[in-house]
Structure formats: structure tokens, C-alpha cells
Amino acid sequence: MGDSQRKNWFTAMGVLFIIVATIPIVRDLLIFGPDFVSDFFTSPDLTSEKVSTAMYGIGGFLIILGIRVGSYVR
Numbered sequence: 037m038g039d040s041q042r043k044n045w046f047t048a049m050g051v052l053f054i055i056v057a058t059i060p061i062v063r064d065l066l067i068f069g070p071d072f073v074s075d076f077f078t079s080p081d082l083t084s085e086k087v088s089t090a091m092y093g094i095g096g097f098l099i100i101l102g103i104r105v106g107s108y109v110r
Contacts, residue, residue: 044105
């Protein structure tokens with residue numbers, strides 16, 4: 037009983053970040069089409085697509101961190 041595993045919440049948060057980052061990109065692809073979405077990525081303004089790209093990076097970092105921390109706990 038005393039040898040229970042800790043929950044790996046870093047990986048769960050990383051997956052959540054990636055799912056949340058995918059929603060605006062898919063939404064804009066369905067509404068505006070791929071031409072406008074590519075313009076949103078390359079425009080000098082701060083757009084939801086650029087924020088989603090940063091969220092992909094944060095989500096990937098959290099997943100890697102969760103895998104590394106999880107391997108030390110066991």
C-alpha cells in the first residue's frame with residue numbers, strides 16, 4: 037500500500053495544451069479555408085494561430101518534462 041505511484045500531471049497538461057491549440061486552427065480552416073489561415077500565420081499581427089503554435093511548443097515541453105520526471109519517480 038505504501039508503494040503507490042504519483043500521478044503524472046505534466047503529460048496530461050501537455051496533451052490538454054495540444055488539444056486546446058488545435059481547436060482554433062481547425063475552426064479557422066473550416067471557416068476561412070487554407071489560404072487565409074496561411075495568411076494568418078505569416079501576418080505581422082498577433083493571431084490565434086501564432087498563439088496556437090506557441091501552445092504546441094509548451095505542450096510538447098510539458099509532455100517531455102512529464103516523461104522525464106515520471107522516469108525518475110519510479
